[in-house]
Amino acid sequence: MKIFVEELKEGEFITDQVFSIEEIQQHKTRKNNPYYRLTLQDRTGEIAAKIWEDDFANCHVRNVERGDVVKIDAQVQKYNDILQLIIQKLEKTEDYDITELLQTSDKDLDQMFADIKKETDELRNSFLQKLMKNLFNDEDFVKRFKRSPAAVMVHHDYIGGLMEHNLEMINIAKAQLSSYPEASKDLVIVGCILHDVGKVFEIEVKKTAMQKTKPGWLIGHVVQGYEFVKSKLPEKFPQNLWMKLGHIIISHQGEVEYGSPIKPAMLEAAIVHGADYASNMAKQYQRALQLGEGKEPGFSEYQRWIKTQVYVE
Ligand SMILES: [Fe+2]
Ligand SMILES: [Fe+2]
Numbered sequence: 001m002k003i004f005v006e007e008l009k010e011g012e013f014i015t016d017q018v019f020s021i022e023e024i025q026q027h028k029t030r031k032n033n034p035y036y037r038l039t040l041q042d043r044t045g046e047i048a049a050k051i052w053e054d055d056f057a058n059c060h061v062r063n064v065e066r067g068d069v070v071k072i073d074a075q076v077q078k079y080n081d082i083l084q085l086i087i088q089k090l091e092k093t094e095d096y097d098i099t100e101l102l103q104t105s106d107k108d109l110d111q112m113f114a115d116i117k118k119e120t121d122e123l124r125n126s127f128l129q130k131l132m133k134n135l136f137n138d139e140d141f142v143k144r145f146k147r148s149p150a151a152v153m154v155h156h157d158y159i160g161g162l163m164e165h166n167l168e169m170i171n172i173a174k175a176q177l178s179s180y181p182e183a184s185k186d187l188v189i190v191g192c193i194l195h196d197v198g199k200v201f202e203i204e205v206k207k208t209a210m211q212k213t214k215p216g217w218l219i220g221h222v223v224q225g226y227e228f229v230k231s232k233l234p235e236k237f238p239q240n241l242w243m244k245l246g247h248i249i250i251s252h253q254g255e256v257e258y259g260s261p262i263k264p265a266m267l268e269a270a271i272v273h274g275a276d277y278a279s280n281m282a283k284q285y286q287r288a289l290q291l292g293e294g295k296e297p298g299f300s301e302y303q304r305w306i307k308t309q310v311y312v313e
Contacts, residue, residue, distance in 0.1 A: 002100050006044040008085075010078040018093060020101045020208035021068050022046060022153075024061065027295065036061060037301070039291065040070075040085065041103045041208075048291045049074065049085035059090040067209030069096045080313065082292030101208045105160030109146050112163040116193055119170060125186045127241055130234040132190065135197075138232070144200045152203055152210045154305050155283040162200070165283075166193050169275040176271050183267045191248035191272040198225025222259060225249050248272050285310055 003017055019040035027037055036051040036059075049072075051059045064070060073089035105112070120132035136142055150156035150165035169192040177185055198221030204213045215224060226249050233242060248269045253260040254277065264270045284303055288310035294301030299309040 002042075002097075004044040004100075005040075005042050005047050008047065008076045008083055010076055010083060012076050013073070014076065014085075015073045016071055017074070018042075018069055018071050018096045018101070019047075020103075021064060021066055021070060022209065023066065024064060037294075038087070040072075042101050043099070043104050044106070045103065046287070046291060047083060047085060049087050051087045051090065055088045059087060060092065061090060064090075064092055067207035067211070069093055069101060069208055071095075080293050080298075082290075082312070084292060096208075098208060102205065103158035105156075105158060105164050107160065107164055109160045109163070112160065112167060113142070113146050115167055116163060119189050119193070123186045123189065125184075125241070127234060127237050128186050128190050128245075131229070131232060131237065132193070134232045134234055135194075135229075141200070145197070148200045149203055149210050150196055150199060151280075152212060154287070154303075155280045157210055162196060165196065165279055168279040168283075169195075169272070172275040172278050173271050176274065180267060180271070183271060187244060187248060187268040188271050190245060191252070191268060192275060194225065194229055194245070195249055195252040195272055195276060196221060196225065197228060197249075198222060201228065220259065222250055222253065222261065244268070252276050281306065288312065 003014055019042055022039040022041045024036060024038045026034055028034055033053050035053055038049040038051070039046050040049050051061065069092070070090050071093040072087050074085040074087045077084055077086055117136060120129065123129040123132065146163065147159050149158050149161040151161070156162065156165040170189060173188050173192050177183055177188060201224045202212060202216035202221035203210050226246055229249060230246070244266060247266060251260050251262050251264040251269045252273050254264065254273045256263065264273045284306045288300035288303050289312055291300060293299065293312055294309065296309060298311060298313045300312050302309050
């Protein structure tokens with residue numbers, strides 16, 4: 001029977017358990033002995049794992065890559081209050097149930113969608129409201145939107161991650177709006193919901209991991225999102241309003257080096273960008289805390305995106 005990440009208990013030894021590989025890297029101990037560090041995942045979450053040199057013979061890690069599914073025997077250990085797996089046997093397997101392995105938001109997908117819809121029902125601008133209706137009446141889109149992650153890796157990179165990210169941003173943005181009453185609340189809320197809508201087309205599931213689609217690599221979610229929203233504009237949508245909303249979408253990544261064709265040039269765009277950044281940033285710290293200590297005592301592994309290791313004690 002499958003034991004899920006959230007069910008693992010300190011001290012138990014698990015056998016023939018199936019997990020998906022999120023990351024695998026070889027490292028060296030202080031004494032210069034090789035070992036592997038992995039991040040394994042299933043529907044319920046992620047866990048750090050190690051393979052020490054003594055167990056290499058029973059662990060077939062050659063050709064194992066991100067998204068592959070492995071069957072393992074492992075000891076569940078607590079290290080600085082965080083569980084990790086010490087793997088003693090590992091082999092690739094094709095025998096798995098994908099619904100058990102695809103990491104999914106711990107929040108209810110239908111509830112999150114209802115919360116997002118409620119925000120759009122409260123819009124005062126009838127054109128923006130009509131636009132959101134057009135989008136949410138597109139069943140195929142809604143199906144994809146509800147399951148979409150917000151990223152391939154690192155932040156909200158799981159089923160339902162996009163909606164979770166959107167709702168987090170709405171909370172952050174609302175706090176800002178209370179200090180900046182001159183900003184259009186409607187544009188900010190719609191901006192939070194639509195800024196990353198291109199992720200729906202940018203990312204797909206390969207085996208059990210998220211990866212970029214071909215259009216994702218070649219066009220990217222910023223332009224894909226802009227084009228998609230444009231195709232859903234209701235009749236007589238004011239040109240000026242589309243220019244503003246379009247600007248919020250294409251400028252949301254902030255700096256040009258982070259993938260924005262243009263920097264935020266409106267108060268509403270700055271609020272959406274700030275909320276996006278805040279949501280992504282905090283999520284990366286949270287994930288580092290959940291995975292626990294890395295090579296350095298008291299600190300997580302180096303986090304490439306936030307360019308630091310996180311203090312985890
Ligand atoms: Fe984005
Ligand atoms: Fe985002």
